[in-house]
Amino acid sequence: MKKVLGACPLDCPDACSWVVTVEDGQAVSMRGNAEHPMTRGALCVKVNRYLEQTRAQDRILHPMRRVGRKGEGRFERISWDEALGEIAGRLDEVTAAYGGQAVWPFQGTGSLGYIQGLEGFAGRRFFNVLGASIHDPTICSIAGSRGLKYTLGTSGGMDPEDFARSKLILLWGTNPLTSGHHAWKFIQDARREGAHVVAIDPVRTRSAAQADEHLAPIPGTDAALALGLLNVIVRMGAQDQEFIDEHTFGWDAFRARIEEFPPARVAEITGLPEDRIVALGERVARTRPTAIRATQGIQRHAGGGMTLRALACIPGVTGDWALPGGGLCYSTSGHFKLNLPGLVRIDLLPHPVRTLSMTRLGEGLLDVDDPPVKALFVIGANPVGSNPHQTKVRRGLAREDLFTVVLEHFPTDTTDYADIVLPATMQTEHLDVIAGYGHLYLVWNEPAVAPPGECLSTSETFRRLARRMGMTEPSLYDSDEDLARQLLDSPHPSLAGITVEGLREQGFARLNVARPFLPFADGFPTTSGRLEFYSKRATRVGHDPLPGFTPPADAGGGLVLISAASHHFLNTTFGNNPELRRRSGAPVIVLHPDDAAARGISDRDAVRIYNDRGSFEAVAEVSDRVRPGVAATTKGHWAKFNGGANANATVDERDSDMGGGAVFHDNRVEVARAEPT
Numbered sequence: 001m002k003k004v005l006g007a008c009p010l011d012c013p014d015a016c017s018w019v020v021t022v023e024d025g026q027a028v029s030m031r032g033n034a035e036h037p038m039t040r041g042a043l044c045v046k047v048n049r050y051l052e053q054t055r056a057q058d059r060i061l062h063p064m065r066r067v068g069r070k071g072e073g074r075f076e077r078i079s080w081d082e083a084l085g086e087i088a089g090r091l092d093e094v095t096a097a098y099g100g101q102a103v104w105p106f107q108g109t110g111s112l113g114y115i116q117g118l119e120g121f122a123g124r125r126f127f128n129v130l131g132a133s134i135h136d137p138t139i140c141s142i143a144g145s146r147g148l149k150y151t152l153g154t155s156g157g158m159d160p161e162d163f164a165r166s167k168l169i170l171l172w173g174t175n176p177l178t179s180g181h182h183a184w185k186f187i188q189d190a191r192r193e194g195a196h197v198v199a200i201d202p203v204r205t206r207s208a209a210q211a212d213e214h215l216a217p218i219p220g221t222d223a224a225l226a227l228g229l230l231n232v233i234v235r236m237g238a239q240d241q242e243f244i245d246e247h248t249f250g251w252d253a254f255r256a257r258i259e260e261f262p263p264a265r266v267a268e269i270t271g272l273p274e275d276r277i278v279a280l281g282e283r284v285a286r287t288r289p290t291a292i293r294a295t296q297g298i299q300r301h302a303g304g305g306m307t308l309r310a311l312a313c314i315p316g317v318t319g320d321w322a323l324p325g326g327g328l329c330y331s332t333s334g335h336f337k338l339n340l341p342g343l344v345r346i347d348l349l350p351h352p353v354r355t356l357s358m359t360r361l362g363e364g365l366l367d368v369d370d371p372p373v374k375a376l377f378v379i380g381a382n383p384v385g386s387n388p389h390q391t392k393v394r395r396g397l398a399r400e401d402l403f404t405v406v407l408e409h410f411p412t413d414t415t416d417y418a419d420i421v422l423p424a425t426m427q428t429e430h431l432d433v434i435a436g437y438g439h440l441y442l443v444w445n446e447p448a449v450a451p452p453g454e455c456l457s458t459s460e461t462f463r464r465l466a467r468r469m470g471m472t473e474p475s476l477y478d479s480d481e482d483l484a485r486q487l488l489d490s491p492h493p494s495l496a497g498i499t500v501e502g503l504r505e506q507g508f509a510r511l512n513v514a515r516p517f518l519p520f521a522d523g524f525p526t527t528s529g530r531l532e533f534y535s536k537r538a539t540r541v542g543h544d545p546l547p548g549f550t551p552p553a554d555a556g557g558g559l560v561l562i563s564a565a566s567h568h569f570l571n572t573t574f575g576n577n578p579e580l581r582r583r584s585g586a587p588v589i590v591l592h593p594d595d596a597a598a599r600g601i602s603d604r605d606a607v608r609i610y611n612d613r614g615s616f617e618a619v620a621e622v623s624d625r626v627r628p629g630v631a632a633t634t635k636g637h638w639a640k641f642n643g644g645a646n647a648n649a650t651v652d653e654r655d656s657d658m659g660g661g662a663v664f665h666d667n668r669v670e671v672a673r674a675e676p677t
């Protein structure tokens with residue numbers, strides 16, 4: 001019997017450290033690592049079933065070749081030798097006829113690992129030698145990150161462990177009890193010391209229901225609310241003038257912008273009562289330290305970048321950025337100064353290549369020319385389930401002249417369109433390094449067991465393909481451990497003393513940063529070295545120099561559909577787990593009683609949700625958990641188990657204001673009772 005330390009690879013801020021017990025070469029149990037200060041011995045409702053998933057009946061265990069039509073999901077077993085031979089042959093043809101850029105390595109968030117997953121763009125060295133297009137992972141968080149960079153110079157914010165020191169916590173467009181519950185412990189610690197917790201969310205989520213106070217604004221109006229709160233603060237004269245003078249840039253201009261957002265106007269924009277806006281502004285004005293937790297949900301809107309840009313200004317006006325327990329946390333990933341260039345080796349590209357945006361897969365496959373995409377590798381992604389505009393994505397993937405390879409664990413909605421499916425290892429079967437985006441630790445993942453069947457890791461798959469294609473670049477053949485060492489080889493002081501050996505031994509290591517962690521103790525990493533209320537950088541790419549309010553783009557009639565994190569799935573991962581599917585039940589859409597009545601819909605009715613992009617089915621829950629005008633469902637349901645579509649059938653393939661992010665929650669739909677069958 002042995003215990004093996006590992007790390008959860010999923011796209012979740014908590015990046016848990018886990019302990020796998022192995023007996024006779026089999027993993028017999030997995031539990032959260034009690035030593036890890038964030039994990040504290042507990043995983044979550046999803047990952048408690050991880051070992052069960054590794055042994056699931058539908059696990060893909062050998063390479064397969066399509067025999068049916070694209071989308072049908074009919075395959076025959078082939079050997080690795082045949083699979084690699086066919087892929088190598090097709091890549092030679094495509095690159096000879098169209099050049100390397102006709103190849104799109106479409107990489108998703110199934111694993112955030114540096115060696116096997118998205119953070120390290122696993123396989124990218126191979127694609128560099130090939131001259132393949134660059135894949136820009138825009139689907140999740142980019143708009144908010146870009147917005148924060150204008151204000152702060154980085155998307156990295158405060159340490160969630162420091163929420164324990166806060167006296168007021170704004171849970172702003174975030175649902176931590178579902179989408180990363182380990183931060184809750186620190187929020188509860190703060191409450192025991194008298195902190196007040198306010199949820200700002202159009203939906204009364206699990207987290208909002210637990211808060212001391214809940215405000216439900218109209219979706220996509222948060223930047224106006226931020227400016228309104230600042231309006232109240234400034235009218236009280238409660239700004240921290242010393243902090244503003246010493247650490248910020250552009251105050252006079254920003255102050256004039258704040259004047260444009262008096263509470264009455266903000267009440268109109270946000271749909272919130274004016275007195276509640278004033279009361280919250282006054283509370284922020286008099287409570288130090290105040291922490292804002294805002295995560296990715298809030299920025300899946302037309303103005304998502306501008307929203308985070310505005311939110312990050314609040315602690316700039318109150319001076320909270322200088323206080324332990326004050327500031328804002330969107331992500332901590334910007335604090336990990338690893339040697340990513342040394343890992344990814346973009347320098348191996350023979351010439352500069354174009355970038356293709358993850359959120360624009362449909363367009364990329366249907367409309368992009370010069371050259372068209374002729375070969376698609378889907379790695380750790382399920383775009384049919386998770387990308388915007390499902391119908392367009394399906395049309396793109398159905399192209400007969402497109403050669404599609406999918407590396408997967410399970411027969412997803414996307415593998416149905418593959419020409420070749422390659423069996424991938426799961427986290428207990430390969431080596432990896434993970435960094436949380438909700439804490440400040442690197443977490444090590446040692447393989448615990450041998451891969452089942454013929455599964456191979458992403459890194460090994462591309463080593464073998466490189467060999468098969470006769471590539472001679474030596475770094476294509478570096479071992480996983482070599483890659484981990486290269487990644488850690490960084491001169492940054494926050495990584496001093498963090499080694500492969502130490503990580504292996506402990507399972508994790510905290511970055512060498514102070515505790516409590518003041519991210520801007522040494523200044524802001526902007527051009528001016530200050531927090532920039534006014535951003536010259538933003539104007540250079542055509543943005544307003546000041547934070548402002550960008551209205552939702554999908555205006556007009558119908559209801560705003562929010563399709564946020566499901567408690568039982570992680571994106572579409574676990575969407576095939578029988579027990580989690582049973583607990584989740586069929587997709588639900590929550591409608592306000594007024595909106596349901598206007599449509600003749602009763603609780604538990606089967607309904608169809610539709611717009612001109614597509615439609616899906618769900619069961620109605622009539623409840624005031626949503627504000628009028630808003631409908632709420634969850635992401636992650638597999639289309640093939642739910643009548644062939646999920647919420648993304650209705651979402652548009654349209655960019656947010658910054659970075660080309662997705663606009664999942666900026667989506668108007670109509671809802672009607674389903675025809676009785």
Ligand SMILES: Nc1nc2c(c(=O)[nH]1)N[C@H]1C(S)=C(S)[C@@H](COP(=O)(O)OP(=O)(O)OC[C@H]3O[C@@H](n4cnc5c(=O)[nH]c(N)nc54)[C@H](O)[C@@H]3O)O[C@H]1N2
Nearest residue numbers: 011173174175179200219220295296297564565569570571
């Ligand atoms: N269980 C579970 N955990 C997950 C995931 C999952 O699918 N399931 N997904 C993971 C991933 S990929 C990510 S990126 C993170 C995301 O984590 P979160 O940021 O928590 O993501 P969401 O659930 O999309 O959105 C959070 C909340 O924002 C609200 N919201 C939507 N629009 C607005 C708005 O305009 N204003 C305000 N104020 N609120 C708004 C939604 O109602 C929702 O309750 O979670 C990760 N964790």
Ligand SMILES: Nc1nc2c(c(=O)[nH]1)N[C@H]1C(S)=C(S)[C@@H](COP(=O)(O)OP(=O)(O)OC[C@H]3O[C@@H](n4cnc5c(=O)[nH]c(N)nc54)[C@H](O)[C@@H]3O)O[C@H]1N2
Nearest residue numbers: 108109110111140380381382386407424563571572573664
């Ligand atoms: N409607 C709506 N849609 C959304 C969102 C929303 O809020 N609303 N949120 C969006 C967000 S935040 C995100 S991040 C995206 C996520 O979208 P995707 O990146 O497509 O993530 P998943 O749907 O979880 O699919 C990941 C797949 O990777 C596979 N996988 C896991 N680990 C590995 C591995 O090591 N190797 C290989 N080869 N495969 C692996 C899993 O089996 C799974 O099928 O979804 C987006 N979609």
Ligand code: SF4
Nearest residue numbers: 008012015016044047
């Ligand atoms: S999904 Fe999040 S909470 Fe669950 S085990 Fe993974 S990192 Fe931890």
Ligand SMILES: [Mo]
Nearest residue numbers: 011109140296
């Ligand atoms: Mo995400």
